[in-house]
Amino acid sequence: MPTDSLQLIGAGGHAAVVADAALLSGEGRMIVYSQDRDQVGHDVLGYMVQHLDEGIVLRRIHVAIGNNVVRSRLQQQFSGRGAIPTTVFHPQATIAATSAAGAGSFVAAGAVLAPRSRIAEGVIVNHRAIVDHDVLVGEFSHIAPGSVLGGGVKVGSGVLIGAGATVLPGVAIGDGATIGAGAIVLTDVSAGATVVGVPGREMRKNV
Structure with missing residues (x-):
């Protein structure tokens, strides 16, 4: 295996989305x-899925699994074995120069990271x-298609913001919360x- 290969972990629909973005980005x-x-x-996308067994050496990885809990567990497990989580940006995403994205995060086509926004490791x-200006998104959260985080929103770790949901500016979303598809969030969420x-x-x- 060439040492510069991107090792994609996952073989479902989200993996296909990430693979497409990686290819278009020049991987x-x-x-x-x-x-x-x-x-x-x-x-x-033309790549045959191989079994990930204990003997495989992982170097440069992206955990392409939509489930926040599973993605977190695998990225931390493989990072502990020396693998380097790689961030993937689709070339049609808009990434402000003053934004920042953590290791192993993914930004899809048409998505926006506005100025001074920050997404932590493993975020989708x-x-x-x-993700508007000055938004902070905690590790291993998922901001689903078409959702909007207004300026200054703070999202905790392991949060799911459902498709088409809107979180108004300045609202804080606690760790592990779920915002349903199409919801409009006006106040802080525990x-x-x-x-x-x-x-x-x-x-x-959730319990």
Whole structure:
């Protein structure tokens, strides 16, 4: 295996999205792995999925799995073995010069990281999501397609912002919270809560 190959971990739909972005960004070599033997031999954009066993040396990786908990666990596990998480930006994403993205994060086509925004390691900013100025997004969160984080929003770790949701400027979202698709969030959200509707209302806490 060439030492500069991008090693993609995951073989589902999100992996195909990341692989496409990586190829368009000029990644010349890529290998796709999965720990799920049922996915081995499947095709991801022309790359045959290989089984990720204990003997494989991981060097430059991207964990392309949408589930926040699984992505966090695998990235931290493989980083502990010396692998380097690699950030992937689609060339049609808008990335401000004063924004910052942590190791292993992904920004999809049409997404925006506005000036002074910060996303931590392992964050997904999906298609056409907007992370406005001065927004902070905690590690291993997922900002789903078409969602909007207004200026100065603070998002904790392991948060899911559902497709098409809007979080108004200055609102804080606690760790592990879930914002339902299409919700409009007007006020702060506690850790572990689920918020749905317009205006957004807290429904329950995850346990």
